[in-house]
Amino acid sequence: QVRLVEIGGGSVQTGDSLRLSCTASEIAFGLYPMGWFRQAPGKERVFVASIRANGAGTIYADSVKERFTISRDNAKKSVHLQMRNLNPEDTAVYYCAASRQFGTQNGRDYWLWGQGTQVNVSS
Secondary structure (H helix, E strand, O other), rough: EEEEEEOOOOOEEEOOEEEEEEEEEEEHHOOOEEEEEEOOOOOEEEEEEEEOOOOOOOOEOOOOOEEEEEEEEEHOOEEEEEOOOOOOOOOOEEEEEEEEEEEEHHHEEEEEEEOOEEEEOOO
């Protein structure tokens, strides 16, 4: 079955760190740029970060620059999001997604999505 599965969400306090992981099944993972998006309660889903298929380039939303790091391991068909210095504004459901085009921040350009993992940050 073609799918993405995210793990690693949870409830933390301001200033804490979390590492999200997303593992792919039944796709040629190493061919696709990957991205992370998030959706806060009552808000639209927004871009967080993306990484080239070969891992050689990354892009971040301004709101997470210097705090979040996206990485991937093509041998393990996985992409990760290391989140540091979390704050309540980071509370959201986080989704990983596969694209055919690196650098796009438009969700419509991503063709495969995971089910999401919840991150809650309390003050």
